[in-house]
Amino acid sequence: MNIVIIGGGGFLGQKLARALVARGTLNGTAISRITLADVNDPAGIEGASLPVETARCDITDPASVARVVTGETDVIYHLAAVVSAHAEEEFEDGMQINLFGTLNILERCRKLGTAPLMVFTSSIAVYGGEVPDPITETSLLNPQTSYGAQKAAGELLVNDYSRKGYVDGRGVRLPTISIRPGKPNRAASSFMSSILREPLNGQAANCPVGEDFLHYYLSPRKCVENLIRTAEIPAADLGRNRILQMPGRTLSIRQMIDAMSAVAGPEPARLITWQPDEAISSIVAGWRFDIHADRALALGLAADASFEENVRYYIEDDRPGN
Amino acid sequence: MNIVIIGGGGFLGQKLARALVARGTLNGTAISRITLADVNDPAGIEGASLPVETARCDITDPASVARVVTGETDVIYHLAAVVSAHAEEEFEDGMQINLFGTLNILERCRKLGTAPLMVFTSSIAVYGGEVPDPITETSLLNPQTSYGAQKAAGELLVNDYSRKGYVDGRGVRLPTISIRPGKPNRAASSFMSSILREPLNGQAANCPVGEDFLHYYLSPRKCVENLIRTAEIPAADLGRNRILQMPGRTLSIRQMIDAMSAVAGPEPARLITWQPDEAISSIVAGWRFDIHADRALALGLAADASFEENVRYYIEDDRPGN
Secondary structure, eight states: OEEEEETTTSHHHHHHHHHHHHHOEETTEEOOEEEEEESSOOOOOTTOSSOEEEEEOOTTSHHHHHHHSOTTOOEEEEOOOOOHHHHHHOHHHHIIIIIIHHHHHHHHHHHHTSOOEEEEEEEGGGOOTTOOSSBOTTBOOOOSSHHHHHHHHHHHHHHHHHHTTSOEEEEEEEOEEOSOOSOOOSSTTTHHHHHHHHHHTTOOEEOOSOTTOEEEEEOHHHHHHHHHHHHHSOGGGGTTOOEEEOOOEEEEHHHHHHHHHHHHOSTGGGGEEOOOOHHHHHHHTTSOOOBOOHHHHHTTOOOOSOHHHHHHHIIIIISTTO | OEEEEETTTSHHHHHHHHHHHHHOEETTEEOOEEEEEESSOOOOOTTOSSOEEEEEOOTTSHHHHHHHSOTTOOEEEEOOOOOHHHHHHOHHHHIIIIIIHHHHHHHHHHHHTSOOEEEEEEEGGGOOTTOOSSBOTTBOOOOSSHHHHHHHHHHHHHHHHHHTTSOEEEEEEEOEEOSOOSOOOSSTTTHHHHHHHHHHTTOOEEOOSOTTOEEEEEOHHHHHHHHHHHHHSOGGGGTTOOEEEOOOEEEEHHHHHHHHHHHHOSTGGGGEEOOOOHHHHHHHTTSOOOBOOHHHHHTTOOOOSOHHHHHHHHHHHTSTTO
């Protein structure tokens, strides 16, 4: 089984590749090759027990997509995207990469005629506007960012290309991933990882919202497990909507910090400062958090058992020096 | 006020143009010019009291769009599409015209920077799958045809281009239009007009489904009135979802025929034959009919008062010889 991970240079793509290498199989079949493709040369997987190749791929260019998605490709993970703030500031980049990039992959599959399995990562950014709580799997998608609109359009295309038999597509709407490894970035959600990650690393971090702020989270480790499970769901079980809400947990900032203290003691929480940031608050206040994922849960996807687990995963998997 | 009707050669575009000419104003402003644009040369409006031009426009070609949508365009009606059966049989045509055609119009507006008002016609084909009844304005769009998927993606783009201020977009999901003038076509819904239209014209017609079959209908006359009203809704009243379900009425075939008999006497109904057609039945059985349009009703759009009205409209507006 040949697997291509587009967006394979990102932290999720890298974690997914390592998890697939560790398993050695997908859907009961031995993995013969993993190709990590990204717009910049992705890192490889050191000491992998099966062939892991790296390739440059610009998904805005159909010829570049054709070089990594071939007649031998059995499974495609499409994780590549420009994120929310980028797509909002650079409208054309977002359209080219998030919408046309997805279309280029789907069109490549259609022209190949091999109907590969494809896992598409969407986002809870597809929700918004005046749609009532709770958000369920039959709620209107009413995105309030270009990123969310492009992801929602991608979902429709993945469903239609699947219905036509051009691809065996599945999509999952990712919760906000926390605790995300690495450094803070310019995303409005960046603090949702950094207020835990930096203190766990012995560094200060600022929380720009109040401790009652609620949002919908999942750990990187569970996200990767869910991405693997998504590829293993029998197509017939997906019914007439191949897009699932990936399960997460709705938590307040206070609950996340208390979980950190329960696992790592009281010291890290003392490194958090509480300077309000109106710009960030006004963006994240519109985000939806009362999200239900019953269908995905029934199909074997899972949320973290608790945020304490999530803190432990960060310490085990990602904390520098571990 | 300069108005461009793309898809202006179709029966709705022609009726809309005549209605706009008869009014002379839109949103309180005098109409200075109407341009009917279509892929084939559209018919003009004879004896119009204001300038009505015709133009060829292939919406799959950005340069062709740029020739009809200019810096002087105040209002765009985008009615052009390849319909359901065509988009299902010719996948590339559907993508090019329904998805990329809509994108080309939106991109033209973005590049102009003049934020014209744009009315986009979507369809109840965006509904489908395992979404529970009733269908409301916050139900998931889960189309089961390529036409529906392309229209749903167009809705997302109209909303996002509007949110960004590139266009003052509005969309309306049209019910099945009946009694549609003209000849039967290859659409699976064709009989929903022909079983009334042909008998009212003194000709036989076959009904391929049972008399209990339910669907969601609107007359051409009310559809045109609603298209005009849609352009006149203050943008602020549309909130964060600029797409409305255009109101219709849910009726059985029996109710439609009884309405015809109430208006036109018992003779036309005797011209209907009842040969079941499994192919047509299996397609239309998946269509949704329990559709609510509360938001559009509150914003001044309307359904037909009764199907008797609808029969009268056909006789007054469209029956040959009237």
